[in-house]
Amino acid sequence: xxxxxxxxxxxxxGPAGFYAADALLKSEDPRVEVDVIDRLPTPWGLVRLGVxxxxxNIKAVSRAFEKTAAKPGFRFFGNVEVGxxxxxxxxxxxxxxxxxxxGAQTDRRLxxxxxxLPGSWAATAFVAWYNGHxxxxxxxxxxxxxRVVVIGNGNVAIDCARMLALTPEELAPTDTTHExxxxxxxxxxxxxxxxxxxxxxxxxxxxxxxxELGELAGAEPVVDPRDLELDPASRxxxxxxxxxxxxxxxxxxEYAAREAEGKPRRIVxxxxxxxxxxxxxxxxEGVEIVRNELVEEDGRIVAxxxxxxxxxxxxxxxxxxxxxxxxxxxxxxxxxSGTIPNDRGRVEGAERTYAAGWIKxxxxxxxxxxxxxxxxxxxxxxxxxxGGKLNRASxxxxxxxxxxxxxxxxxxxxxxxxxxxxxxxxxxGEPLGRPRVKLHMWEKLLETGLKKITR
Ligand code: NAP
Numbered sequence: 001x002x003x004x005x006x007x008x009x010x011x012x013x014g015p016a017g018f019y020a021a022d023a024l025l026k027s028e029d030p031r032v033e034v035d036v037i038d039r040l041p042t043p044w045g046l047v048r049l050g051v052x053x054x055x056x057n058i059k060a061v062s063r064a065f066e067k068t069a070a071k072p073g074f075r076f077f078g079n080v081e082v083g084x085x086x087x088x089x090x091x092x093x094x095x096x097x098x099x100x101x102x103g104a105q106t107d108r109r110l111x112x113x114x115x116x117l118p119g120s121w122a123a124t125a126f127v128a129w130y131n132g133h134x135x136x137x138x139x140x141x142x143x144x145x146x147r148v149v150v151i152g153n154g155n156v157a158i159d160c161a162r163m164l165a166l167t168p169e170e171l172a173p174t175d176t177t178h179e180x181x182x183x184x185x186x187x188x189x190x191x192x193x194x195x196x197x198x199x200x201x202x203x204x205x206x207x208x209x210x211x212e213l214g215e216l217a218g219a220e221p222v223v224d225p226r227d228l229e230l231d232p233a234s235r236x237x238x239x240x241x242x243x244x245x246x247x248x249x250x251x252x253x254e255y256a257a258r259e260a261e262g263k264p265r266r267i268v269x270x271x272x273x274x275x276x277x278x279x280x281x282x283x284x285e286g287v288e289i290v291r292n293e294l295v296e297e298d299g300r301i302v303a304x305x306x307x308x309x310x311x312x313x314x315x316x317x318x319x320x321x322x323x324x325x326x327x328x329x330x331x332x333x334x335x336x337s338g339t340i341p342n343d344r345g346r347v348e349g350a351e352r353t354y355a356a357g358w359i360k361x362x363x364x365x366x367x368x369x370x371x372x373x374x375x376x377x378x379x380x381x382x383x384x385x386x387g388g389k390l391n392r393a394s395x396x397x398x399x400x401x402x403x404x405x406x407x408x409x410x411x412x413x414x415x416x417x418x419x420x421x422x423x424x425x426x427x428x429g430e431p432l433g434r435p436r437v438k439l440h441m442w443e444k445l446l447e448t449g450l451k452k453i454t455r
Pocket of ligand 1: 110154155197
C-alpha cells in the first residue's frame with residue numbers, strides 16, 4: 001500500500017455520516033482523511049432537524065460528533081450538493097472511496113384519494129418546519145382547526161402529536177423556531193387524533209415516548225378500553241414480549257383507566273383503523289377511515305379492512321407513515337425500498353462506493369443503531385483498501401474538492417463556518433434561557449457560515 005492516506009468522501013453529515021467518519025479516522029492502517037459533504041450549511045442531519053426540540057438530551061449526541069470533527073484529517077464541506085454542485089463521478093476522481101450517508105429525505109405515500117389536498121401534510125415536512133430546516137420555512141400550517149389527525153403509530157407521529165400539545169412554558173426553553181412556537185401557542189387545536197392501522201401490541205412507537213404523552217402540562221392522553229381488547233395472536237405476542245409491546249400496553253391500559261382531567265388539549269390514540277380517503281372540496285375537511293381486523297400472513301400480523309367506515313371531521317392531517325430515501329444522480333437506487341442496493345454497505349454495481357445509515361438499510365432504528373451500521377460499512381471499505389481493491393490509479397491526487405468548488409464559484413461552509421453559525425445561535429438563545437435560536441433561513445446561514453472562509 002502507498003504511504004499516502006486514503007482519501008474518503010462521506011456524503012451526508014447526520015449520525016451515520018459522523019459515525020462513519022469517526023470509524024474511518026480511527027484507522028491506522030491505512031490512515032484515512034475524511035471530507036464530510038452536506039447539501040446544508042449545517043451538520044448533524046436529523047439530530048439538528050429531526051429530533052424533537054423538547055428532546056434536548058437526545059440532541060446532545062452532537063457533542064460526540066464535535067469530537068470527531070476535531071480529529072486530524074477531518075474536514076466539512078457544507079452547502080455542497082452531490083448531483084448538482086459536484087457529480088458522483090467527480091468524487092470518484094478526487095477520492096479513493098465515497099460513502100453515502102444521505103438518510104431518507106422524503107416521506108412514504110399513503111396512496112389514497114385526497115392525499116395532496118391543502119391541509120394534508122407529510123409529518124416529515126411539519127418536523128422540518130418546527131425544527132428550522134431552511135427548505136421548509138415557507139410552509140404555512142393552518143393550526144386553527146379543533147382537530148388534527150396524525151396518521152401512523154411511530155415515534156415521529158408521537159413527536160408531532162406532542163409538539164402540537166406543548167404549552168408555552170414547555171416550548172419556551174426549546175430550540176423550536178419562533179414562528180413555530182408562536183403558531184403552536186396560538187393554535188385552536190383541542191384534539192390530536194393518532195390513528196394506528198394495527199393494534200396496540202403492534203404499535204411502532206416506544207415506551208419512553210408513549211409515557212411522555214401522559215406527563216404533559218396542557219394535554220392528556222385518551223384511550224378507549226375497547227381498543228385494548230386483543231385478538232388471540234396479539235395476546236400471544238404480548239405474552240411473549242418483555243419489552244416494547246408489553247410496556248406500551250401497560251401504559252395504554254393506564255391511560256384507558258384515567259379519569260379525564262380537563263386539560264385544554266387531548267391526544268386520542270385509536271387503533272385498528274386505516275384512512276381510506278382524505279376528504280374535502282379544495283382543502284382538508286375530514287378523513288374517511290375503515291375499521292380493520294388483524295390476520296396472520298406469512299407469520300406477520302397484518303391489518304385487513306372490515307368494510308365498516310366512519311368519517312372524522314378534521315382541518316389538518318399529518319401523514320406519518322415513514323420516511324423514504326431519494327435517488328442520487330448516477331448512484332444505483334432501488335425504488336421499491338428507497339435504498340441504495342448494497343451488501344453490508346458495499347454498493348452493488350458501483351465501484352469504490354459504499355452506504356451507511358437509512359440509505360443503506362431503510363428508515364428504522366434509533367440514532368445509536370447507525371454506529372454499528374456505519375462500523376460494518378467502514379470495516380468492509382478498509383478491508384477493500386488493504387486488499388488493493390480501491391483502484392487508486394483513477395484518483396487524481398493533484399486535484400482537490402476545494403479547487404473544483406473554487407473553479408465553479410461554488411461557496412461552501414467549512415467546519416469553522418458551522419462553528420460561527422453555532423456560536424451565533426447559542427448567543428441569541430442564551431438571554432432567552434434557550435439552548436439556541438436557530439438560524440433557519442438560507443441567506444442568514446450562508447452569510448454567517450461563509451464569513452469564516454479565509455481563502
Ligand atoms: P416507523 O417507526 O416505521 O412508523 C411508521 C408507522 O406508520 C407505523 O405505525 C406503520 O404501521 C404506519 N404505517 C405505515 N404505512 C401505513 C399506512 N399505509 N397506513 C397507516 N399506517 C401506516 O416510522 P417513523 O415514526 O417515521 O420513525 C422512523 C424511525 O425513527 C423509527 O425507527 C423511530 O423509532 C425513529 N424515531 C425515534 C425517535 C425517538 O427515539 N424519540 C423519534 C422519532 C423517530 P405498521 O407497523 O402497521 O407498518
